[in-house]
Amino acid sequence: MASVVTEHVLLxxxxxxxxxxxxxxxxxxxxxxxxxxxxxxxxxxxxxxxxAVQQAYLVACNENVKDCTIMIANPLPxxxxxxQYIVTASQEGESLTLHFGLPGLNIWYDHKIMLGQxxxxxxxxxxxxxxxxxxIQVRKxxxxxxxxxx
Numbered sequence: 001m002a003s004v005v006t007e008h009v010l011l012x013x014x015x016x017x018x019x020x021x022x023x024x025x026x027x028x029x030x031x032x033x034x035x036x037x038x039x040x041x042x043x044x045x046x047x048x049x050x051x052a053v054q055q056a057y058l059v060a061c062n063e064n065v066k067d068c069t070i071m072i073a074n075p076l077p078x079x080x081x082x083x084q085y086i087v088t089a090s091q092e093g094e095s096l097t098l099h100f101g102l103p104g105l106n107i108w109y110d111h112k113i114m115l116g117q118x119x120x121x122x123x124x125x126x127x128x129x130x131x132x133x134x135x136i137q138v139r140k141x142x143x144x145x146x147x148x149x150x
Contacts (some may be wrong), residue, residue, distance in 0.1 A: 049111075068140050070140075088127055
């Protein structure tokens, strides 16, 4: 009888560790998976937005297009992963970096696109998904192209 009790006591410690550690590990795996899914959604959305900016720029670059203003409504849905997002951008030479983020989840991603020498980005503008008029604005004035979020 004493050996049975000893075996149960010896098994109790590993079983308690398994009962306590397994939920923590499972929770970590689920949280990590959700964060990776959200980051993937942000990466895909920033690529789509970058593509829209590049396409608008290339349309304005066409020599047959005279001075004009191109307005594009936000090409993204108002929420990603049930969160509102914010996009800012900064230009360095011909490279434009979109800083895309879900501030409520503290997820941020930078996406670079290339523009030409005649492009100038308004670094003070930002795209806020909460705004009903969010979008992209491209103005062509005398062979210079001014881009911004609105």
